[in-house]
Amino acid sequence: MTHNRIRIIKIGVLVAVIVLLSMVVISYRTLTSFGTASERVLLTHEVGDALEEVLAQLRDMETGSRGFIITGDEQFLEPYERSLSSVHQSLARLHALMDDDPVQSRRLQTLKPLVETKLAAMQEGVTLRRRGGFAPAAAHVGAAVGKRAMDDIREAVTSMKEGQKRALDAWLETARRDGRRAAAALVIGLAMDGLLLVAVILSIRRDWQARDEAAGALRRQAAEIQDLYNRAPCGYHSLDADGRIIAVNDTELQWLGYSREEMVGRMKFADLLTPASREFFAENFPRFKRQGATVDLEYELVCKDGTLLPVVLSAAAVYDEAGRYVSSRSTLFDNTDRKRLEQLGVQARLHAESIVESVREPLVILTENLRVTQANRAFYLTFQTTPADTEGRPLGELAGGAWNQPGLLEKLATIVPQATQFDDHEMTAELPGLGRKTLRLNARKLYRPGNHTSMLLLAMEDITRRRQAEAELDRFFTLSLDFLCIASADGYFKRASPAVTDILGWSVEEFLCRPYLEQVHPEDREATRREVEEQVRAGRKVMSFENRYRHKDGSWRILSWRSVPQPGGLMYATARDVTESRQMERRISQLNLELNQQAAQLKAANKELEAFSYSVSHDLRAPLRHIDGFAQLLQKNAAARLDDTGRRHLATISSSAKNLGLLIDELLQFSRMGRAELRHLRLDMRAMVEEVRQSLQGDMQERSIDWQIGELPVVQADPAMLRQVWINLLGNAVKYTRNRADTRIVISCRTDADGGHVFSVRDNGAGFDMRYVDKLFGVFQRLHGPGEFEGTGIGLANVQRIIVRHGGRAWAEGAVGEGATFYFSLPHLEPDPASEARASHVS
Amino acid sequence: MNQIHSILFAEDNPHDVELTLAALTEHNLANDVVVVADGAEALDYLHRRGRYQERVPGNPALVLLDLKMPKVDGLGVLRAIKQDAALRTIPIVMLTSSREEQDLVRSYELGVNAYVVKPVDFQGFIEAVKQLGVFWAVLNQPPVGSHRPR
Numbered sequence: 001m002t003h004n005r006i007r008i009i010k011i012g013v014l015v016a017v018i019v020l021l022s023m024v025v026i027s028y029r030t031l032t033s034f035g036t037a038s039e040r041v042l043l044t045h046e047v048g049d050a051l052e053e054v055l056a057q058l059r060d061m062e063t064g065s066r067g068f069i070i071t072g073d074e075q076f077l078e079p080y081e082r083s084l085s086s087v088h089q090s091l092a093r094l095h096a097l098m099d100d101d102p103v104q105s106r107r108l109q110t111l112k113p114l115v116e117t118k119l120a121a122m123q124e125g126v127t128l129r130r131r132g133g134f135a136p137a138a139a140h141v142g143a144a145v146g147k148r149a150m151d152d153i154r155e156a157v158t159s160m161k162e163g164q165k166r167a168l169d170a171w172l173e174t175a176r177r178d179g180r181r182a183a184a185a186l187v188i189g190l191a192m193d194g195l196l197l198v199a200v201i202l203s204i205r206r207d208w209q210a211r212d213e214a215a216g217a218l219r220r221q222a223a224e225i226q227d228l229y230n231r232a233p234c235g236y237h238s239l240d241a242d243g244r245i246i247a248v249n250d251t252e253l254q255w256l257g258y259s260r261e262e263m264v265g266r267m268k269f270a271d272l273l274t275p276a277s278r279e280f281f282a283e284n285f286p287r288f289k290r291q292g293a294t295v296d297l298e299y300e301l302v303c304k305d306g307t308l309l310p311v312v313l314s315a316a317a318v319y320d321e322a323g324r325y326v327s328s329r330s331t332l333f334d335n336t337d338r339k340r341l342e343q344l345g346v347q348a349r350l351h352a353e354s355i356v357e358s359v360r361e362p363l364v365i366l367t368e369n370l371r372v373t374q375a376n377r378a379f380y381l382t383f384q385t386t387p388a389d390t391e392g393r394p395l396g397e398l399a400g401g402a403w404n405q406p407g408l409l410e411k412l413a414t415i416v417p418q419a420t421q422f423d424d425h426e427m428t429a430e431l432p433g434l435g436r437k438t439l440r441l442n443a444r445k446l447y448r449p450g451n452h453t454s455m456l457l458l459a460m461e462d463i464t465r466r467r468q469a470e471a472e473l474d475r476f477f478t479l480s481l482d483f484l485c486i487a488s489a490d491g492y493f494k495r496a497s498p499a500v501t502d503i504l505g506w507s508v509e510e511f512l513c514r515p516y517l518e519q520v521h522p523e524d525r526e527a528t529r530r531e532v533e534e535q536v537r538a539g540r541k542v543m544s545f546e547n548r549y550r551h552k553d554g555s556w557r558i559l560s561w562r563s564v565p566q567p568g569g570l571m572y573a574t575a576r577d578v579t580e581s582r583q584m585e586r587r588i589s590q591l592n593l594e595l596n597q598q599a600a601q602l603k604a605a606n607k608e609l610e611a612f613s614y615s616v617s618h619d620l621r622a623p624l625r626h627i628d629g630f631a632q633l634l635q636k637n638a639a640a641r642l643d644d645t646g647r648r649h650l651a652t653i654s655s656s657a658k659n660l661g662l663l664i665d666e667l668l669q670f671s672r673m674g675r676a677e678l679r680h681l682r683l684d685m686r687a688m689v690e691e692v693r694q695s696l697q698g699d700m701q702e703r704s705i706d707w708q709i710g711e712l713p714v715v716q717a718d719p720a721m722l723r724q725v726w727i728n729l730l731g732n733a734v735k736y737t738r739n740r741a742d743t744r745i746v747i748s749c750r751t752d753a754d755g756g757h758v759f760s761v762r763d764n765g766a767g768f769d770m771r772y773v774d775k776l777f778g779v780f781q782r783l784h785g786p787g788e789f790e791g792t793g794i795g796l797a798n799v800q801r802i803i804v805r806h807g808g809r810a811w812a813e814g815a816v817g818e819g820a821t822f823y824f825s826l827p828h829l830e831p832d833p834a835s836e837a838r839a840s841h842v843s
Numbered sequence: 844m845n846q847i848h849s850i851l852f853a854e855d856n857p858h859d860v861e862l863t864l865a866a867l868t869e870h871n872l873a874n875d876v877v878v879v880a881d882g883a884e885a886l887d888y889l890h891r892r893g894r895y896q897e898r899v900p901g902n903p904a905l906v907l908l909d910l911k912m913p914k915v916d917g918l919g920v921l922r923a924i925k926q927d928a929a930l931r932t933i934p935i936v937m938l939t940s941s942r943e944e945q946d947l948v949r950s951y952e953l954g955v956n957a958y959v960v961k962p963v964d965f966q967g968f969i970e971a972v973k974q975l976g977v978f979w980a981v982l983n984q985p986p987v988g989s990h991r992p993r
Contacts, residue, residue, distance in 0.1 A: 622859065
């Protein structure tokens with residue numbers, strides 16, 4: 001029931017009581033009013049009576065007085081005398097009755113003098129009679145003073161009676177109205193009260209219903225709890241102090257096969273136990289009663305059909321206020337499954353142990369105080385130790401204290417109390433017989449069933465080699481002359497090798513702390529961004545990309561990048577500083593450019609020279625030819641007309657012209673030899689020498705010359721040029737042996753160390769002074785005057801030029817009067833197939 | 844002088860003309876030679892125009908061309924002759940003082956029949972001309988329409 005409703009009910013009841021009280025007041029007042037009304041009626045009647053009485057008395061007095069007057073008999077005066085005293089009494093009574101009515105009192109005041117007047121008139125009649133007898137008295141009566149007074153009195157009385165009646169009527173009217181009002185108020189009050197009471201009753205009824213519902217819910221809850229109790233998946237029972245079963249749930253009954261009637265109050269718990277369990281129970285029950293609780297005790301129950309049921313029992317004791325044991329509340333769990341699981345656990349442990357044994361990582365199992373209980377085979381193999389040296393010993397003492405590492409034992413020690421674990425603890429230790437090893441350790445807490453203790457599993461991995469490899473990689477990374485780096489997708493370098501400091505001046509930290517694009521030359525940024533995006537998008541390697549990076553000193557260095565993208569936007573890159581080589585390349589290309597320009601200039605100069613030579617060959621030779629020709633014509637047509645001197649002059653003109661012509665020809669040839677393109681063709685030197693020798697036949701005339709021509713090879717050379725060489729050398733040999741009777745010219749060839757050929761032409765002619773050997777091959781240099789031997793001084797210069805162009809060398813040996821030997825060498829050239837073909841085509 | 848000449852000789856240098864004619868005279872060929880001073884005139888002769896408008900029709904048996912000539916040089920005349928169907932059968936000898944290989948190559952490319960370097964030695968020159976003159980103008984059977992010297 002709600003608080004609100006209680007308040008409403010309270011207020012309702014209060015209002016009803018107030019209404020009732022009001023009704024009581026109204027009723028009282030109405031009743032009082034009715035009392036007053038009857039008093040008023042009585043009063044009115046009393047007033048009427050009193051007034052009638054006054055009238056009656058006055059009438060009696062008048063009657064008496066008149067009897068006396070008529071008779072004079074005193075006897076008649078007796079009622080007069082009686083009424084005279086009573087009239088005043090009646091008037092006093094009236095006065096008393098009308099005391100609280102001012103109108104009637106006023107009327108009474110008018111009545112009183114009238115009465116007095118009447119009384120006085122009658123008194124006078126009486127008096128007159130006594131004194132004067134009948135006549136005066138009759139006159140007096142005849143004067144009717146008394147009658148008028150009486151009439152006035154009657155009128156006053158009537159008026160008073162009517163006034164009294166009117167007042168009564170008016171009052172009664174008011175009283176009746178009040179009575180009606182009170183009746184109406186009573187009816188309304190009753191109705192209100194009735195309604196209020198109905199409302200209150202309804203409210204109370206609802207309250208009762210709610211209470212009924214709550215009670216129903218409580219009952220249902222109780223039933224549910226009972227149901228829960230009965231159908232719980234575990235057994236419940238309660239034992240009294242004697243161990244008698246006083247309550248048991250359905251589950252336990254079902255387990256055991258008994259009915260509740262058979263068990264409750266009749267059986268003791270001990271009756272359900274096997275002998276062994278009974279003994280255990282006998283031992284435990286008294287202690288339980290004292291201590292109030294017991295947990296996870298294993299009992300074996302005997303069912304009605306004789307089967308055994310292993311259970312685990314936990315119980316709490318219930319005590320009364322005096323602390324006396326009342327009953328137990330025991331919970332039983334069917335332990336059959338757990339027993340089976342324990343069986344399975346044993347198997348699982350064997351399974352786990354075989355895994356532990358076969359696992360390649362060394363494992364040790366430690367007690368809570370870090371003593372080794374067990375280690376696997378891999379442990380003994382890895383650390384070259386035995387179970388005898390290991391099991392039962394504290395971890396810190398193993399391997400000569402190698403495991404006594406700062407941090408490790410503490411870390412392990414926190415695992416059990418704080419239920420933590422750790423992974424990847426790295427330690428390096430000097431292990432006896434193994435050297436320095438780096439190990440990675442993982443530890444876990446293990447629960448040991450049965451005795452509720454914990455153990456630690458410590459797994460270790462020998463990562464010495466991996467660490468070494470990493471260290472080597474790291475060294476490689478650190479020592480690399482190339483700048484190695486890993487760029488990540490966020491635009492920063494994730495890692496950079498120290499070479500960056502050599503190349504760009506920045507420390508690695510400085511270099512890593514800002515986006516790499518910021519460090520790229522502004523003109524190269526766009527290209528760099530594109531390159532990176534392209535590379536990441538296409539996943540292709542970049543083999544050569546160059547951009548400029550800022551050196552710490554503010555200069556720009558050209559870096560040549562090679563990089564490989566990796567998934568996730570990483571890029572592994574190497575960079576090489578190519579600034580110097582780029583500068584070198586620029587200088588080289590600059591030089592090349594200059595060289596090309598020079599070559600072009602040279603070419604132009606050559607061209608000019610060619611044009612000059614061309615012009616010379618035409619224009620210089622023509623007049624010479626004319627000089628000679630006309631000299632000849634003159635000789636032919638006019639010789640007879642000239643004297644000897646004239647004829648000699650003519651001959652001189654002719655021979656000079658011829659000499660000049662020869663000189664021009666040879667100069668032109670010399671010039672041409674320097675310019676003409678060199679063609680390397682297959683050339684049989686023996687055949688060529690023979691041919692040239694034949695061509696010189698004209699110069700030899702009748703001279704007998706001993707030609708000794710040795711074995712001459714086939715070479716790769718320019719035939720026209722080599723012919724010129726042989727013509728010059730053989731020509732010289734023939735010329736300078738002219739004065740010898742027994743001329744011998746020896747032509748031979750030997751092969752030098754490089755596979756090249758050295759040809760020589762030896763003669764036994766005039767020879768030359770070795771002091772002037774340097775002059776032999778110069779242009780226009782001659783060691784003999786034209787008187788001795790004719791010549792232009794160009795031949796050997798030409799020889800040398802041709803040989804040098806072939807990559808060889810020309811030189812000479814000789815002595816005056818003992819002949820000369822001229823040598824030239826030709827380097828070995830592999831036959832060129834193309835020139836082969838040309839040569840065969842030419843031949 | 845015959846109206847029909849057997850040899851057309853184009854040479855601008857009067858000395859060379861005189862020497863050559865002297866050599867030809869020695870071999871009784873001079874009367875069959877028409878000398879023109881440049882290539883343009885040589886072409887006028889061959890095409891019978893200009894001052895040669897009135898000449899007797901017929902091609903010469905041989906044309907001797909100097910290489911270097913005013914107006915149209917020897918190579919130009921050679922090219923013009925070899926491109927003209929009516930003329931291209933006339934034997935052409937390039938007679939020049941040049942020993943330059945490029946001239947020789949160009950001449951043969953254009954279809955010259957012989958190329959003779961004028962020797963300074965006049966005897967050699969006479970010999971060369973004599974051989975050519977004898978060969979082309981005397982011994983060789985000229986094509987139809989040409990005239991053999993008598």
